[in-house]
Amino acid sequence: MSNNTEQHTEKNSKNSITAPCYYEQQGSGSPIVFIHGSYATTSTWKKIVQQLASTHHCISIKLPGHCGMPDPDDFTAPNIDTELKIIESVITELTELPIHLIGHSFGGVVALALALKGSVAIQELTLFEPVSTWVFESVGDQAMTQKVNAFIQNYRQGIRNNAPYICGKVIDFWAGEGAFEPLPDFIKDGMEPLTANNNRHWTLCENTDHPRTSLNLLTIPTKLVCGSASNPVAQAIVDHLSNELPNSKQYTIPGASHFLVTSHAIECLNIIGK
Template identity: 55%
Template sequence: MNINNYFDEQGSGSPIILIHGSYATASTWKKMVDQLAASHRCISIKLPGHCGTPDPDDFINPTIETELDIVKKVVNSLTEEPVHLVGHSFGGVVALAQALKNNINISRLSLFEPVAVSLLDDRMSTIVQEFLAKYRRDVTAKVPFACGQVIDFWGGKGSFDSLPGFIQEGMEALVDNNIRHWDSEANMDYKLIDFQGISVPTQLICGTKSNPVAHSICDHLNSLIPHSKKYTIEGASHFLVTSHARECLEVLDNQL
């Protein structure tokens, strides 16, 4: 593995590690990085199977350890300083798992709607499982643009249709990787008490228009992680880091 293929870098100063979500790329962070790079060393992770990186080799038994190993290697190859770890959606799950694993030096954790659905209560979990069952059936049946179901589930009805055709086609090619992400999250091995061991300041950020499932996840994490605070961004939904980049930056500037 050439670790240099798994990140983009911009700016100088204290390091921020940014992890994009499923059906996305490192360019997710472009609007934010263009501002952050004036005072920070911004290191944007490229998840396996995305941004031109090779597919992972664990599709049969997916594990988030694949992503955690990449993040650890990137961080250790670039800096010895404590890092501000930032993740969005599935990238938020990776960042959260990295904090639980505690194998890199994290100074702060910022999670934009992490899709840690295993934490949900029975009512919310049923909503996700019913959605996921249909999505999996359609993927198996090779229904065209089944990927749009995920985008609309998290972002709201019509979110996928509003995207340019070339982006929709790029997402269609990532369906197998997305299914792997759902399975990787489901296979995470943790206990609720583990979250109480996250000692760094933690921000949990949702949009006011986001799926109630996303809010439920952030609320639950906020109750478990000792030094955490939940923020909401007015008018935003799941893709807030691109649609409301300025407001997201303002949250990152907040001191807990």
């Protein structure tokens, strides 16, 4: 770890003792902020951060209810401002420079929401399979809206029935049928307690209501990335965002599915560096 990083850590160690520390950081240079997805942790970015920390100040956000952080207090009325306020605070504390903001899955939902809010200086935006299902309503894609709604109804019925490993339904939905089963038991067991948080994330996507024009006015250079083997829903989200965001480029990683940032880290790094 560089001396610069050690200075960052020392500077903020006092705050981390008295309040939850919603980030990890490594390296020095221009700042990159990473937001992991639902049922995930900052380890999502481990392979990518290891490569980028030699030239960048890498800041990995810990979402509420994940990575040992407290659960959000808005389960009765979920609001994505809960996430945005945390990230805004972290960015303000750690850097004064424009950031490269990177999100995966639900982290992509949060990253796009922050970009649309316009509250921090974002130099570049990279979204790896953002699960921003709200975009279907914005662009009038009723077929995809119905497909997502059918999954959510089935998933929530499983939650009400206390079905074991209901988290596996979400993994299989995004990464393909059978993706959950081969995961190690310790990973499955770590996911299960996050079900309430994941259900909240679906609610946030359902309740988001950005008009199509808000996407058309977002001029931040944006990279949109999906895998060729991913759920058609994820691919459709990227397709729609690519059509609506005026300064975007779309990338498809052959053979990759939803967990492309870990399974195809080198290819993702190459896209980040373009």
